[in-house]
Every structure is written in C-alpha cells, then in structure tokens.
Amino acid sequence: MAEYDPRAVEIANILASITLKSNGDFVMRPGQHHGHGYTFLASAVAIALTGSSAVAKAQQLMLEEIIVTAQKRVESLQDVPISITTMSGERIDETGITGLEELTQYMPNVTINNGAGTPNLFIRGVGSGTNAGFEQSVGLYIDGVYSGRGALATVPNSMDLQRVEVLKGPQGILFGKNTIAGAINVTSAKPSSEFEGMVGVLYEPDHGEERYDLMLSGPMADNLAGRVAVRHERMDGWWENVVTGAEGRDNDIWYGRASLQWVPLETLDVHMKYEHGDFDRQSRPTYVYQSDFTGQETSLGGVPLPTVGDPRKGAGDVDGGNEITTDVFAVTLNWDLEFATLTSISAYSYYESDGSTLNTDVTATPALSRTKYEEYTQYSQEIRFVSPGGETIDWIAGAYLQRGELEISSQTVDLDFAQSGPISVVPLYSAATAGGVPSVFDQESDSWAIFGQGTWNVSDTLRFTLGARYNEESKDLDKVTVSDGLQIRFGDNFLFANPANQQLIADVRQHSFTGLSREEDKWTYSGNIQWDIGEDTMLYASVSTGFKGGGYDEAYSGAGYEIRLANPFTGELTGESVPGADPSILEYDSEEVLAYEIGAKMRLMDGAAELNLAVFRMEYDDLQTSSLIGDVFRVGNAGESISQGVELDARWQVTQGLSFGGAVAYLDAYYEDFTGATCTIPQATDPLNNPGCLREDGTNIAPGEDGGQDLEGETLTFAPEWSASLNARLILPLGSDLLLVTNLDINYEDEFYSALDLDPNTKHDAATIVNARIALTNQDHGWTVGVVGKNLTDEETTIWNQDVPFTNSNSYFALPDRPRSIAIQAQYSF
Template structure:
C-alpha cells in the first residue's frame, strides 16, 4: 500500500494560521440554529432536551458522507459495522446485530422512519441539517427510540435558480466523489430540486489473497424533489429517491489468536498470526466479500394552514434489497462463507395537527400507521476444498468430511408488522417564564413471523428435518445448528408518558427537568441456528432462541441552555440517568449463530456539554464532550469470552457468564471534540476558511463478550480543512485532511466463527477505521 503523505496539508495549515488577519468587529453575535426536534421550527436554545445539530454547510465542509463519519462531531454517538450487520449507539445504547431488532437509535429522513439498521450505511446527499436527539424519543418520534433519534432533513427547492457541482479526489485510497445539484422555480407556484451523487473508494486494507485494496465502495444516489405552493395556505412536497451503496471486500484484519493449535493454524492460513496492529500496514486474507444494496424512497409531505392551526400529512414508501457475501472464516484458505439476501418494504402514514406556539396552552398531536414486510435468507456454505471439512476427517471420519464438502445449511425468515399509534404533547405556559410540557403515546403493534432452518446436501437436495440418525444433522450439530421450523405472532401495546418543566431566565437562558419513558417492541430472532427445544428441534443439548420480549427504559434528565458573552457564546449542559429493563442483546455462540437474549437491567448515566463561541467575527470556537457511566446491574446470561475464568461464569449454566457490574462494549468513559473556524477576508474578494477539529476518546472494550484482551486504547484524531473561495463564494478549492494523527482505531471486534469447533483455541477479527487521508475538493456554483 502507498505511504501516507501529509506534508502539503501541514504546511498549508501553518501558513493559514500565521497569515495576518483583517480587522473585524469586536462584538460578534452567533447565528441562531433552527431545528425541528419537536416537529415544529424552533430555536435550538428553546428545545428542552439534549440535541446536537449539524447544518448542511458543516456536513459538506467536514467531508461527512454518512452517519458513521458524522460520529466524530457528536459525543456519545457512535456507529459501527460488524461482520453481519450495523450498530448505531446513543449514550452507549444500541440494538445489536439481528434483523429482528427494532432500532434503539432510530433514523428518520424527512419524517419517515428508516427502521432497519442496513439503511444507516446509505450515503448523505444534499442535506439541510442532521439532528441527533439523545435519550428516549417515545412521543413524537415513536416508541422504538429508546436511545434517541437521528432526524435528517434534506434540502428543498429554493426561490432562485441555482446549481452546484463539486468533485473530490483523494489519491491515497482512490476516493472520488462527484455531486451535482440543480434547484429553482419551475413556475410561480412550483419549485424543483435535483441532486445526484456518484462516488467510489478503492480501499485502505490490502487483501493479499486477491491482490487488491478493500473495501472497494461505490455509491450512487438520484433524488428529485418537487414543491408546490398553490397558495399561502398549502405547501406540498414530493420527494423521490433511488440509490445504491455497494462494497467489495471488508475493512477486517485477523488479530490476537489465542491457543496453540488455532494460533498455528492462523499462522499457516494467514501467513502470520497477527496481533493488534498499530502500524496501518493492514493486511487481510479473504477469498472475497461483498455487500450490494439498492434503496428507493417516496415521501409526500402536505401542510395546510387551517385558521391558526397547521395540519400535516406525511406519507412514505421505503424499500431496500441487499445481497451480502461474507467469507466468514476470515482467512485466505477455503473454509466457509455466508450468502445473505434481504428484502424489506414499508408504507407509513402520519397525520398531525399543531396549534400556535404563542398561546397559554399549545399542543401537537396526531396518529401514525406503518405496515412493513421483511424477508431474509442466508446460507452457510462449505466449499469442496474447505479446510473445515478436512478437520472433520479426524473428528467424525472421512465419510462425514466428504458429505460436508459442497453442502450448506440455510435459513428462511419472514415477518409482517403492523403498527398504529396515537400521540399528543401539550405545553402550558403558566407564567411568561415557566411552562409545563406533558405528552403521551399509545401504540398497538402486531408481528407475524416464521423461521425455517434446513440443510442442503452436497448434491443440492433440500433435506427434511429428520432425526439424529440423519448424517447431515449430526455433522451440522457440531456447529450448534439444529434444523427446525417455527412460527409465532405477537400483539403488544404500550403507553409512554413524558413530563417536562422548563423555565427561562433573563430572556436568553433556559433550564429544564424531564422524565420520559420508552419501550422497544419485542419480536423474533432472525439469526438463531436452533429453536428453543420446547418449540422444535431434535438435539436437546442445542438450545436456541426464537421470541424475545420488549425493552423498557425510564429516563431522568436535567439541562440548561445558556447564552454568554453578550450573545457571542452559548453553552448547553445535560445530566441524565437512564434505567433499562429487559435490554435486548445479541450473543455470539462461538460457532455460527447470534442468539437474542434480554439482558436484564442496566443503568446509563452521565453528563453532556457542548457549545460555541464567536471570539471575533472571523474566529469561531466550538466543541462538546460527554461523560458516560454504563453498568449492567443484572446480566447473568452474558456471552463468555474464550478462557473466561470459572468464577465469572453462571453457576447454574457455565456456558454463559455473569456480566453484572460490568461496562458495555463501545462505551468510552469520555468522548469529546473541539474545533476552530478561522476566516480571512482579503481585499481582492478572496476568502480563506480554515477549520481544525480535534476528536478524543478514552479507551473502550470492542467485543460484545467484553473480553479485556481486546481493548481499544484512548486516541486523539485531528481533522482539518483549508478552503479558498472567491467571487462571492461562486467557486471554492479546498484541501481536506482526516485522521491526520494517523490513529489506529478499532470500531468492532468479535471471536472468529467456528474457531473453537475446529481447534482448542480462538482468534478475533477487527474492523479498523480509515487511516490518514488527504483529499482535494473543488466546487462551482452557478
């Protein structure tokens, strides 16, 4: 792989920060940030909850291309990719890896719920703003948002004809990104906006088996928006979008093999038994992975002024399909792979009514309906030359090994979900400075699901469930797989109240106290390889999972939003405590399965601070930090890591461990960022904008098994941007650097599948963040 080059950017930073500043007004004021965290346009200073907002300009200038790269700028917010899924976490709470989970940190785009984890990988394009709402959002954004919500608003047509073409090139990892935006009036009452994205990335991790860099990513998005305002009373917006995001390969390296026989095997199959890599000379061995994703979305938003009230209708259709191939032994040898297909679609309808805000009593309420369909299929396949099959020659004999070569075990899962809710939130302004906010949501949800696990012979014949005498059943039972067919249905309802007290000081500052509740619905385990023996199965010693229960949370929060330095600075502070019961988790069984379990109880508490300060007109300081204290207060059935001592195992079931009193993975105690924007305006009309961001995190565990052997050390990353523009910002040329400190950051790790099945040891695979990269970006506006 190429050596990293950063001297050019370092020199440019030094020159820009030492250039003489033009005299500015010494009494700057902050621009007001408007959000819709409560489904109304409001100043961020007036919203009584912990919210971080990033505007479209910051998203573009920082090179934020998706939710994952946005996490650097929002403390206590993280996104990680895993071997078979995606996790979004707010305040350390995420859903885990399973297609059956609703999302604890729910994503909404233009008011439409994007309730599946796979959609969080989609690229950003032409975004007006992103709001991250921390804590349960169970009234306005729906009952499943037990950790928080990510609300994304795309840009709308403007009143003037405009266009923008931007292109980015990063040579080290072969990144190219081209975006075109055209917007303006079509007639006196109709406006249109077209946004197109085409981007690609060669990758930064060398696959020595295939002699290529990975992962090779390609993204494409086409979005058309029409806005019709036939009169001052109507605002009708139709958005249609088609997109794809594809990857060839993964950012995974095998690390920390444990146990003599498996370490030796890894050394043979991977040309070296790797330890935690801090050199960025990342190498992996794989016979090929890919993830191909196609998405489509149609959103119709209708607003009608009715007297002093506003009626809003939001209708949405959202769908995606994907196919993924995981070379899940994570070696260049022929072991096994998993081919997955998923097809999801949903339709939703929301109707809201909102009263004027400036009354003694104001309110917002409505109804919500959503219907969705999920189909999932995967196959664990063993190639004919698999070393796993060879290993079975000594375990079960040559005949069994020959049967395993070319065979597969497969799973079909289907689920239909219908949801209906009614919600309301009212504000009583009982004095000019004080108000009480009360809200509630009642939800009714039904789910019907089925799962079928079956074996396919090496001649392609689908086999019946059979008995223990069936040879394929015996072979696959060594991997903790038990053929079965189960069905189920759930009908659950929930009531989630909210109460908030808010008080203003001096016309600028505000404090609030709130109590909120939330719950995330239960459901059915998509990925378990065995059913509970009470339902089905032929091997009593292989106990799987099927149905899991709802997750509940109570949240207490106190906060303040303060204006300082005569309006030149603001500071937001929030202290919180969240108490979870029956937390839904996904547990790796050490072989090929992820089983869902309700973890018991956990408490998350902490402090969040963020703010900004316009020091002078051309210098802006900003930053934020979060302190998180996470503790499982009752979790006796946690996944064990390899070699975990007997004293930490559950005495009644030594195959699971007691994690009570422990901290969850990906919950660093402190996360923070600090940035400076420094603008130089020259007399010839040119402008130089310099941005520097420092991102910090303390150490954290990276594996769901909480293995202390695999802890990510603390790190400090630096991102920077230098942009020269002219002719009233009609053109811009920018140099963008990310992770300039070249930190080695593991975002997810877990045990290698089947490691303990074929040997006496184990190993881990780890996802690594992108190392230092420097890109050139050009923009033309017309």
C-alpha cells in the same frame, strides 16, 4: 506599533502551547508557546483578532441561530428542553463527511457503527446489536420518515442536506417508534425559489477515492419548484487481502434525490421526494490482531494465515461485501387550518441487500462462509395537528401507522472440508435440493399509535409540558431451516458435507417454525418544566419513558456454542449440544426505559457565545443485546442497565472571522443486573485460569460445560467513559473577493468495548483523531478549492473487535478504521 487585542494574545498563547506528541495525543505546556506545527495557527488567530478588533467593537458579534424541528415545530435550539447535537449541511460538506457513521467523531456520546455491514446506532451507550431481527433502538428519521432498519441508514448519504439533529434520550412521544435511546433527525435541502446549482469534485489519490456531485434547484412554474441532487463515489481501498489479491474497501456508489415543492394555495404546500441509491461495497477490511495460529499453515491445508497485527493486510478465502439498493418515495403535505397546521407524511421505503457475503471463519481456510439476501418493504402514514404556538396552551396531536415486510434468505456453506484439514465438526446449512435456499426468515410487522403533547405557558418565563403515546404492534413469522446434509448447488459446483457431521447437523441445525405471532401494546409518557432566568438562560427538567417491542432472532440455529468452541486442529467440540427446535429460544422480549434529565441552555457575551449543559440518568429493563456466538449474532435481554452522565457543549464567535465550538461528555453506562451473559473464549475453555463463567448455581464451570457470565456493574458496549470534540474555524479575507477558510477538528474517544462478552482482549484503545481543511473561496464567482485531511496523525483505530469463530484459542480479529487520507476538493456554485 499596532495595539493587539487582549483576546488575540491569550488565544494565540493557548494555541501555541499545544504540542502534538508522537503517539497522537495533544498536551498543553504552560509557558511554552512554540507548539510544533501550530505556531502558524496561533499567529493567524492573533492577526485575525487584532485586525478585526475595531470592527468587533463597532459591530455586535452574534452567533448564527440554529433552527431545529425536534418538537415538530420550527424552533431555536436554545429554546428546546432536550439535549441536542446538530451539524449543518455546510459543515458536513466542509468536513468531507460521506456517511452518517462519520458523525461519530464529531458528536460525543454518539456512535454509528458499520461493523456488521449496515449501520448500528448508539446514543449514550444504548443501541441495537447486529442481529438482522432487530430494529434500531435509536430512531432514524429522514425528512420525517421513519427508517428503522440499518440498511436504510445508508439512504441520506450526507449529500445535499440541510442539517442533522441528534436528540439524546428517549423521544417516545413525538417521534415514537423505537426511539428508546434517542433519535437522529435528518433534513434534506428543499427546492429553492430562485435558480441555483452546484458541481463538486473530491479526489484522494492514495486510496483511489473519487466523488462527483451535481445539484440543480429552482422554480419550474408559478407555484412549483424542483430540486435534483446526484452523487457518484468510488474508492479502490487501502487494505489488501493477501490470499485473493483484492483491495478494500472497494466502493462504487450511486445516489440521487429528486424533489418537488408545490404551493397551490397560500395555506397549502405539498412536498414530494424520491430517493434511489445503489451501494456496492466489496472486500471488507478485516485483520487478525492477536493469534495463536502462527506456524500452523501446514495443518490448515497449506493456506497462508494473516500477518498478525497489520491493519493494512488480511487473509481470507472470501473477500466479503454487499450490494444494497434503496428506494424511498414520500409525500408531505402541510395545510394551515388557522386553528392548527395539518401535516400528513405518506411514505414507501424499500431496500434489497443482494448477496451480502461474509467470510464467516475470518481466516484463509475455506471452511465456512455465509451469503445473505435481505429484502424489506415499509409503508407508513403519519397525521399530525400542530397548534399555531404562542398561546396559553400549545398542543400537538396525531396518529401513526406502519406496515413492514421483511424476508431474509441465508445460506452457510462449507466450501471445502478437504482443505480444512482437521476441521471436521463445522455444521452445515444445506438445501434439500440443488439450488435451494437453506434458511428463510419471513416476517410481517404492523404497528399503530396515537399521541398528544400539550404545553401550558404559565407565564412568559415558566412552561409545563405533558405528553403521552399509545402504541400497538404485532409480528408474524415463518422461519425454516432445512439441514439434510446432502448437497447444495453453489454456482456450478456441488458441495458435500463431511459424513461425520450428519448427526450433528440434524441435531442442532434443522428447524421449522411457522405461524409464530406476538402482540404487545404500551403507553409511554413524558413531562418537563422550563424556566427562563432572564432573557439568556433557560433551565429545564424532564422525565420520560420509552418502549421498544420484542421480536424474533433471525440468526437462531441452536448451534452457536458448538461452532465457537470447536478446535480447528483436533476437531474437538468443547460445548454441549443445544436442541435445534425450540421456538422459545427464538423470541426476545421488549425493552423499556425510565429517563431523567436536567439541563441549562445559556446565551453569553450578548449572543456571541452559547453554553449548554445536560445531566441525565436512564434506567433500562430487559435491554436487547446481541453477541457473536460461533458464526452468528445471537439475541438476548439484559436484566437491568443504567446509562448516566453529563454533557456539555459550547460555541463562541470570537470575531467576525474566528469561531470555536466543542463538546465533552462523561458517560457511566453499566449493567445493573445481567446474569447468563456470553462467556469469553478463555473463560469457557480454561475456566481454572480464567474464572467467571458460571453454572446456574453460581459455581465456575468445568472445561466443556455451558455457562454464563454475571456482568453486574460492568460497562455497556460502545460506551466510552469520556468523549470530546473541539473545532476552530478561521476565515481570512484576501483582497476584495477571496476568502481563506480553515477548519481544525480534534476529536477524542475513550476506550470502549464492541463485544458483548467484554473479553479484555477485545477492548478498543482510546484515540485522538485530528481532521483539518484549508480552502480558498471566491464568493463573487462561486468557486471553492480546498484540501481536506482526515486522521492526520494516522491513528490505528478499529470499529469492531471480536474473537475469531471456530476456535478455542486466543485469536481475535478487528475491522480497522481508514488510515490517514488527504483529498482535494473543488466546487462551483451558480
């Protein structure tokens, strides 16, 4: 009889005791080793462990070292005094990730939310809202090039990547610009010294998803190598608009990257890269999950309303969608000067969002829609000197320069007041002449910085690091909205405002702000101490500051409250009029942070396992926020906020074929001082039964008055208290040249809010998402065939919950996540 490895018995028992409940949660039942649907995995683990027991005893198990460039040097992850989560390009391919937003499931305390059409990045509950005037509070760097605006986050597209590093906490010294919450550092695959290629296909039948990949890489001349990667993906969708018949999300995406690596000298290499993407995403899924509108079809012109609570169906007169074109060209030079390596990164980045359309009223009523055209051009240059390393003093010094040009043209159009019935109070953006652009936001920004960091290696086990950065930036703005109430040419039709609205339109919408300018400068600092306790444990403690500049509210109109609190059945306005020509309301302030972190990084079991721990506290002043008010997201500053918690991650190479990994995070993120926050609809319309919307003197408002909430002690948005991920990877040899590779991922996220007003009706429920993959690989012949399953328990989750605009009733809508999908993968490498 075979002698079973004790680890096999223990792990098999643990896995077999896991039971999947009907609600999608996983529970462990001690002593009951017959988990439904999971016994086969436990058996496989036992076989793999037992079969490899003799090999494991004879051959030392070692985890593969993770290499990062978080400190602008090539280092082991375990040697860096920063809380970092990584994902390799191989794992990204195996899990079927197609966009950065999917990383959220696998990285606790990280949220990449695409609810507003372009990604918004959050780390530890801190990030930027959806207003187009914002830059991100989480800096995104792709091959060293800063990509501060949300549309540029679509650029990496998860294709042909080497790795993704998520650095948590402010990274204001070496990464600098707008990394007040952290940074995401994306590295693409580089040209290879030998010829290689790859062809890949993915097909998911239920949603009509198709993906095609092609990669070629290799030498082109003695000192020149190149790499080309191309992807085309499309999807019919999984959601239906019952009014228009459209299906969504309807995607059609082309993306390509070409790079050259030139090494004219042993001490000099030059890397050139060009990326181009066409991202066509139409029919954005939305659904109303709570509403008092049921039975009101007649008063809304006979237009059908959505089926409340069905995330697979929605009703809108406008499908909504956007088309984004991106171009990035970058040249990176590395020159070994002996005393230091000189690195130069010169980059040009561009994107154009051509006609992003939103069904602003989120109903089938043709009341209001918004079309937005956005164009952004960025030029950046970084020069950096890095000492060789391993000396008594290791140092980095550099400078950074950036110029950005942003132009946004938007128009909000009342499509048909006649069909809208009693809706007669909705203000209208309108052009002075047919075919004109009603609102233009034209901004130029310039910034420059110098920075330095030094590490004193006191001994082989003790190190001190200090860093500083000086940053200056300026923004110049022209913002004009014409609101004459005459007419606007929309296609071939002339549309007119209801005459009853003319005075309201003129009072609250028309403004012209030209020649606005703001300048600011800031020093930021950081310091840390590292202490190696033996060869396998490193302790660290750090303190750092961060800064993100202020700016201008792109969506400013002054009419948000009036739109939001208009009763669509009676035409009654329940808000007070707000002046429409006040530039002080347009501007928002900079935000700052003081952060502390202590942590430990440990190698265990002679290198077969790793365990990392971080405890942090981040104190923010004037955190920039945005809230949906009416048809737009308005900007403000929260007084003070705190983000603190604990993060733990681990890896374990159990045998040559079995490995486990996981992470868990506890987060306590809250406003310490935030008065004047947006009130909820129930608070504003029925303050007697829903108190909390306050006047400046602290008393509750009366119906129809303006006021604000005091959110002191309340949670930040996108800040789940608990989040966790667990993954298992099992490789079983089948004969001499075949491998069976299985992956299981279980990801948990606690309840959280996406709406700044923290309306209890908009809270997201906690959810557990299960993903898995099984694949057969022939290493000798280079082919792989697999099946990838996402959200296998078909959890109904949402990425964004908000109240329905233009109403004072209890109506709320959401953007649903994709339901269960099962796709076939095939790849051939040569």
